[in-house]
């Protein structure tokens with residue numbers, strides 16, 4: 001694999017694909033393989049909430065971080081069914097996905113909600129992984145840049161970024177997620193360059209990490225990792241099976 005970066009981020013979003021036993025089996029299988037991974041890889045796994053605690057125990061021991069797939073922005077209270085950022089922090093997480101397209105489009109999460117979640121994640125001492133991206137309709141109307149810019153501006157509006165806190169943004173075109181239709185790596189690179197420029201104004205000094213997400217597979221991950229401004233991948237489906245996840249990991253030498 002030709003990428004020349006010092007650090008390559010591989011983040012695994014298990015979504016609601018794996019039950020408790022399946023999550024534990026996969027976490028243990030990954031942990032057993034870590035001695036063969038490239039030292040450049042910075043890995044984090046985002047399991048389902050019920051399996052998170054045992055998965056964190058297994059992965060922490062081998063230097064793999066964990067994160068929440070979603071959080072609620074209030075710390076505690078009468079919010080039946082919700083889980084706060086503080087609770088995820090207490091369970092050993094380092095990261096939290098915020099504004100994943102499935103949250104935005106299936107659960108009607110707004111840019112305003114996303115902004116509240118970013119703040120709660122920072123207050124809980126977690127690192128947000130902000131997900132942004134356009135729908136196919138928006139892309140067809142040539143609104144890709146506008147939509148992504150609005151999402152990013154809204155997420156970081158009036159935020160005071162804590163010193164030394166990582167800032168991770170994943171560009172994930174909605175039409176590429178779970179569809180097998182990955183974004184052209186050159187187009188993804190252009191969007192990443194735009195996002196980087198925006199972040200340099202909105203969150204100065206933050207040195208952001210930018211991930212591409214959307215139908216990443218062992219066969220295409222190298223093309224993304226080769227591009228400047230693409231620091232890694234956020235992977236859904238292909239991260240939920242050991243062989244395809246190892247296929248992706250093994251592309252990083």
Ligand code: PGA
Nearest residue numbers: 177178214215235236237
């Ligand atoms: P996918 O999902 O890899 O299954 O397309 C990516 C994501 O939703 O983060």
